Amino acid sequence: MATRAPGPEKGARPRTFAIITTQANPAMANIHARMPAILEQADWSVWLGEAEGDPVALLRAPAADDVLKALAGQPSGKHAA
Secondary structure (H helix, E strand, C coil): EECCCHHHHHCCCCCCCCEEEEEECHHHHHCCCCCCCCCCCHHHHHHHCCCCCCCHHHCCCCCCCCCCCCCCCCCCCCCCC
């Protein structure tokens, strides 16, 4: 979800966005209790209203364990190349 919302300055339209989260799957739960809601390609037609189904239900279930990969970070907070 993204939009350009009116800013404090006249005519300014800063970019804004939101990340929809759901409960973490087992692979991510040791990092955080929440994770981004991820729509599988097979669910896109339901999300877009092109097929029968409950699009909100798609956001409630966490993604399968193999969809995201957790990588070790560097102590400095910088990612390895």
